[in-house]
Amino acid sequence: MGLFRDAGKVYKPAAEVDLGANSDEFYIHPNVKAPRVAGLLVKIFVWILESRLLGPIVAYILKKDNLIQRLVSVAEIKEAPMFTPAHNCEDIPEQNVSLIKSNNSPAERVHEAESCLPPSLESTLTDSPSHFKRWTIREFARAYRSGETTPLAVAKRFLAAVESSAQLQLNMAFFINYSQEDIIRQAEESSQRYQRGHPISIMDGVLVAIKDEIDCMPYPTTGGTKWLHKFRACVEDASCVKQLRSCGAIIVGKANMHELGAGTSGINPHYGATRNPCDISKISGGSSSGSAAIVCAGLCPVALGVDGGGSVRMPAALCGVVGFKPTSGRLSNSG
Structure with missing residues (x-):
């Protein structure tokens, strides 16, 4: 032209x-x-x-x-390119900051990060609060160590809740894919580690959902479509999923998402519109709709999403949970 x-x-x-x-x-x-x-x-x-x-x-x-x-x-x-900042800048020494060595194993880094957190109020899974409560990673780990419950028992309750959420009266559309057999297998292995008194890390036995834009075995990566996995096979875990597994986390399946991440409503024409647990007549937002809604519903204390322009932060805000986007380049994009 x-x-x-x-x-x-x-x-x-x-x-x-x-x-x-x-x-x-x-x-x-x-x-x-x-x-x-x-x-x-x-x-x-x-x-x-x-x-x-x-x-x-x-x-x-x-x-x-x-x-x-x-x-x-x-x-x-006409403007000349700028290769350095136009203003003088000086790094301000950070106070009360602990540096975690990047060459440590994922489990070691998790342990160091946990030691930086303030003590939390003691609570147990046997309590009967008068209101809905989302359990944190530390609370699950504490309950596992004390023997109040096991990863296997939690996994079974999780599967029952997911099946209930998929019924017509709710039709929450949290997941695109999950495997009961794989979840139970991971939970049994984690429970055995706690029985022996040797959990891998605080993440051992913690349920984690993965957005269906991230490679995670044994599931195909659909990207919220009906065709993507036919052209691009999932052959191994993404780097971030590998690190979670090495810490003992239980990967519970692939969370629903806006098709190809190309929208912010979370309405998927193939796998259903992920409903907002705060009000099921409302959308959850997107594109990491399933990940945010799963955490909001209390099914998992944490879930992975992908954020280019707000795809984690927007659904998190609409669902009333925390969405965090790491600094660009901080994590490997492999998978």
Whole structure:
């Protein structure tokens, strides 16, 4: 499309831009236009875009109509690149910070992190609170160590609750995939470790759900679709899942999600709309809808999600739980 290339926008250096009251600078407001399609029309539109003959023509027209060519593709930027911060900065010494050695094993790092936490109020699984309570990782570990309950007993109650939540009167759509046999096997192994008095870490026996965008054996990774796993097979655990397993965590299955993570409602046309446990007439948010709702419902004290632009934080906020996005590059993206 070089013959029809538009003249690009010329961006002045910021220091030369007049922002005063009498400025003649003109700000271009793109009127974004794009076809709104769904279902069969989406497939037809994708086929056209992927066509070697028609695809480039349609893409060019869309970019031209939305000023992408002028404002981005062929724009001329006069501003020199900045390789260092423009202002002086000084690191402020952090107070009361414990550094955890990155070369330690996952279980050792978990133990060091736990030692940094303040003491919590003692509570047991046999208590009968007058209100709903979500048990924390430390409370589960304490109950396992004291013998009040076992990972196997908790896993069986979890499976019963998941089956109940899938009934028509609730239809919570928490999970895309889970295996009773695999969960029971992990719970039995964890219970045996506690019986011998040698749990791996505080995470041993703790139930953890995994968003179906993260590889986790023995399940396929669907990404909330009906086709992705047919083109990309799951052959091993993702790096983050491997570390959880090495700490003794019980992986309980693949949590529901917005299809391909391309939305924030959590409504999945294939596996159901994940309902908000706070009010089942409301959405849970997305795209890590199942992960947030599972924690909100008290089925698991923790679940993994994936966050590019709020896909963990938004559903966590709507469900009334905590969503945490690690610093970019802090964790391996493998799997």
